[in-house]
Amino acid sequence: MRLLSRREWRNPWTVLAASSAAAASVVVLSACGSSNGGTSGPPLSPSTTTTAGSASTPAGNSVSASGAGTSSGPAVVETNPPGDIPDNQAFVLYRGSGFTVTVPEGWARSSSGSAAVFSDKYNNITVSSAPSPQAPTIATARAIDVPRIEASSQGFTSGAISTVQRKAGTTVLITYHAYSAVNPVTGKVASEAVERYTFWRAGTAVTLTLAAPVGSDNVDPWRKVTDSFAWTK
Structure with missing residues (x-):
């Protein structure tokens, strides 16, 4: 605990003001540190979904089967593969x-x-x-x-x-x-x-x-x- 000086005993309001300013600084710093959940990356966009242990996958590009290229199941069928031939195709x-x-x-x-x-x-x-x-x-x-x-x-x-x-x-x-x-x-x-x-x-x-x-x-x-x-x- 710090002892008050003679000047502070005479004007206790200076001590109170300094304490209030320090407390406000702590609150501001705490809020800034928790705004991103402790990580440095941006939040996921609404157009992607993530599952544990896998990469982000664009919503709407799901597949209808599993086991692609293996003997344990049929090949994966793409739901929305590209197909339109461009109008300017030669x-x-x-x-x-x-x-x-x-x-x-x-x-x-x-x-x-x-x-x-x-x-x-x-x-x-x-x-x-x-x-x-x-x-x-x-x-x-x-x-x-x-x-x-x-x-x-x-x-x-x-x-x-x-x-x-x-x-x-x-x-x-x-x-x-x-x-x-x-x-x-x-x-x-x-x-x-x-x-x-x-x-x-x-x-x-x-x-x-x-x-x-x-x-x-x-x-x-x-x-x-x-x-x-x-x-x-």
């Missing part, structure tokens, strides 16, 4: 055996058997040709093609079968949903909407299979691709 000419078709410029090209595959993320175009003595019909598509597609697909859901007109002529269109191949980087798959067009001429059938994540708006680019198909012999 196209280049692909020359097949007896036909041509335009495909998006810059997409990766690979092979699947005798078919050429052009892909970008979960979007892909598969072009294949094979001898076919008869022109395809809705009946043959339903009896032969759809069972083959279902047997070779995961997550298959059948859609409509119809004939549509394109610049190269009438083509048989089969629509369905199926899972994409597993993405080698993320280990995930996408549920895709698939359009399968078969063109036929003089014993040759050419099939264009266009796939994009369900919900993608690719009506215009898919029409551009299928309208570009042309026979060269």
